[in-house]
Amino acid sequence: xxxxxxxxxxxxxxxxxxxxxxxxxxxxxxxxxxxxxxxxxxxxxxxxxxxxxxxxxxxxxxxxxxxxxxxxxxxxxxxxxxxxxxxxxxxxxxxxxxxxxxxxxxxxxxxxxxxxxxxxxxxxxxxxxxxxxxxxxxxxxxxxxxxxxxxxxxxxxxxxxxxxxxxxxxxxxxxxxxxxxxxxxxxxxxxxxxxxxxxxxxxxxxxxxxxxxxxxxxxxxxxxxxxxxxxxxxxxxxxxxxxxxxxxxxxxxxxxxxxxxxxxxxxxxxxxxxxxxxxxxxxxxxxxxxxxxxxxxxxxxxxxxxxxxxxxxxxxxxxxxxxxxxxxxxxxxxxxxxxxxxxxxxxxxxxxxxxxxxxxxxxxxxxxxxxxxxxxxxxxxxxxxxxxxxxxxxxxxxxxxxxxxxxxxxxxxxxxxxxxxxxxxxxxxxxxxxxxxxxxxxxxxxxxxxxxxxxxxxxxxxxxxxxxxxxxxxxx
Amino acid sequence: xxxxxxxxxxxxxxxxxxxxxxxxxxxxxxxxxxxxxxxxxxxxxxxxxxxxxxxxxxxxxxxxxxxxxxxxxxxxxxxxxxxxxxxxxxxxxxxxxxxxxxxxxxxxxxxxxxxxxxxxxxxxxxxxxxxxxxxxxxxxxxxxxxxxxxxxxxxxxxxxxxxxxxxxxxxxxxxxxxxxxxxxxxxxxxxxxxxxxxxxxxxxxxxxxxxxxxxxxxxxxxxxxxxxxxxxxxxxxxxxxxxxxxxxxxxxxxxxxxxxxxxxxxxxxxxxxxxxxxxxxx
Ligand code: HEM
Numbered sequence: 054x055x056x057x058x059x060x061x062x063x064x065x066x067x068x069x070x071x072x073x074x075x076x077x078x079x080x081x082x083x084x085x086x087x088x089x090x091x092x093x094x095x096x097x098x099x100x101x102x103x104x105x106x107x108x109x110x111x112x113x114x115x116x117x118x119x120x121x122x123x124x125x126x127x128x129x130x131x132x133x134x135x136x137x138x139x140x141x142x143x144x145x146x147x148x149x150x151x152x153x154x155x156x157x158x159x160x161x162x163x164x165x166x167x168x169x170x171x172x173x174x175x176x177x178x179x180x181x182x183x184x185x186x187x188x189x190x191x192x193x194x195x196x197x198x199x200x201x202x203x204x205x206x207x208x209x210x211x212x213x214x215x216x217x218x219x220x221x222x223x224x225x226x227x228x229x230x231x232x233x234x235x236x237x238x239x240x241x242x243x244x245x246x247x248x249x250x251x252x253x254x255x256x257x258x259x260x261x262x263x264x265x266x267x268x269x270x271x272x273x274x275x276x277x278x279x280x281x282x283x284x285x286x287x288x289x290x291x292x293x294x295x296x297x298x299x300x301x302x303x304x305x306x307x308x309x310x311x312x313x314x315x316x317x318x319x320x321x322x323x324x325x326x327x328x329x330x331x332x333x334x335x336x337x338x339x340x341x342x343x344x345x346x347x348x349x350x351x352x353x354x355x356x357x358x359x360x361x362x363x364x365x366x367x368x369x370x371x372x373x374x375x376x377x378x379x380x381x382x383x384x385x386x387x388x389x390x391x392x393x394x395x396x397x398x399x400x401x402x403x404x405x406x407x408x409x410x411x412x413x414x415x416x417x418x419x420x421x422x423x424x425x426x427x428x429x430x431x432x433x434x435x436x437x438x439x440x441x442x443x444x445x446x447x448x449x450x451x452x453x454x455x456x457x458x459x460x461x462x463x464x465x466x467x468x469x470x471x472x473x474x475x476x477x478x479x480x481x482x483x484x485x486x487x488x489x490x491x492x493x494x495x496x497x498x499x500x501x502x503x504x505x506x507x508x509x510x511x512x513x514x515x516x517x518x519x520x521x522x523x524x525x526x527x528x529x
Numbered sequence: 530x531x532x533x534x535x536x537x538x539x540x541x542x543x544x545x546x547x548x549x550x551x552x553x554x555x556x557x558x559x560x561x562x563x564x565x566x567x568x569x570x571x572x573x574x575x576x577x578x579x580x581x582x583x584x585x586x587x588x589x590x591x592x593x594x595x596x597x598x599x600x601x602x603x604x605x606x607x608x609x610x611x612x613x614x615x616x617x618x619x620x621x622x623x624x625x626x627x628x629x630x631x632x633x634x635x636x637x638x639x640x641x642x643x644x645x646x647x648x649x650x651x652x653x654x655x656x657x658x659x660x661x662x663x664x665x666x667x668x669x670x671x672x673x674x675x676x677x678x679x680x681x682x683x684x685x686x687x688x689x690x691x692x693x694x695x696x697x698x699x700x701x702x703x704x705x706x707x708x709x710x711x712x713x714x715x716x717x718x719x720x721x722x723x724x725x726x727x728x729x730x731x732x733x734x735x736x737x738x739x740x741x742x743x744x745x746x747x748x749x750x751x752x753x754x755x756x757x758x759x760x761x762x763x764x765x766x767x768x769x770x771x772x773x774x775x776x777x778x779x780x781x782x783x784x785x786x787x788x789x790x791x792x793x794x795x796x797x798x799x800x801x802x803x804x805x806x807x808x809x810x811x
Contacts, residue, residue, distance in 0.1 A: 081769050081772050081773045082773055082776075084766075084769050085766045085769050085770055085773060085776060088762045088763070088765050088766040088769070089762070089763070089766050091762050092759045092762035092763050092766070092791075095755050095758060095759050095762070096759065098750060098755060099752040099755045099756060099799070099803055100803070103750060134750045248748070257745065257746060296652055301652075303652070325658070325743065326658060326659050326742060326743050328742075328745070335745055337743070337744065337745045339744070444744065444745045445745075446745035446746060448746070448747075451741065451747060454737075454747060455738075458734045458737070458738075461730060461734070462727070462730065462731060462734065465726070465727045465730060466727055469723045469726075469727055
């Protein structure tokens with residue numbers, strides 16, 4: 054404590070702008086203010102939808118276009134997390150953290166590496182927990198040995214210093230927990246570093262690949278130049294599965310193959326939450342859609358002649374049938390009211406009249422026979438090609454970020470749930486016997502330590518009194 | 530034996546526990562406080578059983594998902610977490626008056642879930658099917674619950690501190706006399722946040738891991754993520770306030786209350802008022 058005071062006075066006496074700037078950048082007050090400012094300003098970006106434009110937002114929500122344009126121009130409110138002022142605030146935060154750590158860390162390091170081994174009377178008085186006792190019959194060396202044994206078995210092996218006829222014991226536990234705060238703070242800087250690496254050397258893009266198709270470029274978000282991958286990705290197959298009786302997709306999967314130097318190097322079936330990784334680039338299943346019209350296959354039987362033909366049709370196409378008839382599919386679904394795939398269609402008579410629309414279902418091949426039409430339609434198959442929508446991300450900084458997160462968890466658990474506990478014990482000759490002085494402190498969670506200390510001191514007193522009264526009795 | 534029966538029992542038990550704690554403040558009888566605590570345990574047991582049963586009910590319907598899949602389930606889990614934190618503090622410190630300021634949060638959650646929310650068990654969309662969801666929700670909610678506890682204690686602090694200062698050292702009587710001393714309240718506030726903060730940190734990290742896995746980016750500044758960061762900034766400010774003169778006591782209590790208000794907004798306000806990737810019930 055007094056060290057830091059003298060430190061400050063020398064700085065203050067030198068005065069100067071640099072020194073007061075340094076003090077400011079080291080101060081915790083600045084940290085609190087920055088944290089609160091970050092919290093307050095972050096709100097803006099959650100109210101104003103990022104990545105949109107003032108016009109879009111004014112139209113959607115009916116807000117004043119003038120105000121939104123002003124916010125856009127003045128504080129870059131539509132991309133505020135990348136604005137110069139928000140990034141500066143984060144920068145200030147990082148600088149504050151670095152300065153504060155540079156200033157405080159050496160002190161903590163010294164405290165841990167060069168602990169106070171010898172406690173004088175004044176120091177004992179400054180400790181929250183202390184205890185004094187006299188053992189009228191004890192011998193200095195015996196009591197010291199016993200006390201060392203006690204500390205070793207009940208707390209930690211002490212450092213022993215003999216000075217001026219007294220034996221000083223110092224024992225500590227959890228010294229490393231003092232670094233928890235520094236690990237936490239360092240972890241924040243590491244996460245910043247990881248984010249910067251990702252921003253500079255990574256990208257976020259997307260690509261749609263039709264079943265059977267191949268892609269070797271991806272489109273970055275924001276639609277700039279396409280980015281070459283350095284290899285190509287082929288989609289062999291795409292499948293989507295729905296929850297029973299609904300159009301809610303349960304799962305969709307793509308079979309992807311990676312091609313490089315003319316050969317297949319990797320194959321993987323990806324689904325939402327299970328992406329493909331290759332060469333530091335990740336392909337995530339994110340969407341899908343139909344590629345072109347579906348093709349339907351029918352068997353058509355002429356009711357009068359019994360003659361059967363196999364035809365295929367695309368939606369909207371007029372498909373001729375024997376006898377001058379034709380038909381067209383107008384609508385289709387993969388799941389009609391829980392009955393499975395179905396189409397809606399109608400017949401066109403030889404004289405060009407359109408018949409009433411009717412429904413044909415793949416799972417019920419005889420159903421259409423009940424309709425009293427000239428033809429009986431059976432849907433034998435439905436082919437829909439899909440494209441798979443992939444998000445493509447490259448982020449070489451992500452492992453740095455995870456390292457930072459790991460350190461943050463370790464550091465904050467260390468900082469919150471452990472403490473540096475220290476005990477001092479002095480044994481010195483006092484009249485015929487010895488006197489002991491016992492004290493301790495913890496750098497956090499003092500109440501729990503106080504309880505602990507209480508038990509220790511009682512047990513220590515009992516142990517020493519028992520042994521030393523017996524020893525004297527035996528020898529006398 | 531259905532989950533909804535047990536949810537109703539839990540709601541009732543929390544209500545009577547809350548009334549019991551209030552009665553304890555007025556009547557100053559230790560037995561009342563003990564009865565309220567027993568009711569809290571009963572409610573907690575019923576709440577636990579209900580969540581377990583609902584899990585089984587979802588499996589019986591063929592949905593392999595933890596009961597944390599929609600707003601209803603998250604609200605009853607929130608109530609459960611609040612009781613978990615409160616009962617842990619009660620086991621350790623036995624400041625029963627605190628119950629009167631913490632149980633109302635759990636009761637409000639339960640009654641809202643029972644009366645106002647859709648309790649049907651629905652399957653999760655693919656983007657939400659992940660173990661990360663479970664880890665993410667559990668860590669976040671334990672954090673939120675600890676913040677609820679800190680908020681209740683901070684309200685008590687602010688109610689009491691003025692009176693205690695006016696009494697200039699003499700003990701305050703009446704209902705306020707049943708409150709722990711402001712020093713103890715301040716300490717409980719800090720202790721609760723010491724649990725909540727690392728939990729929220731874990732919650733944000735598991736959320737980021739999940740987003741990275743499901744969408745390819747660990748952070749996209751969507752409103753839900755940003756609000757969780759806002760909450761995190763506020764509690765970080767609170768923790769640092771303790772090392773700075775002039776930022777303790779009342780200001781710390783206000784920071785804690787503000788933090789909890791932001792927590793509730795992050796949890797509910799973002800879904801109800803702001804749009805984003807995260808909105809439940811998709
Ligand atoms: C969001 C960012 C930050 C986080 C998560 C964080 C985390 C922490 C944690 C967990 C503690 C321990 C608190 C306690 O013991 O109650 C702490 C203490 C501290 N932090 Fe931070 N911190 C952050 C930013 C900063 C900044 C910007 C500064 C710059 C001055 C700073 C300076 C300190 C100091 C001086 C301590 C006290 C260390 C001690 O003497 O025990 N922190 N921080």
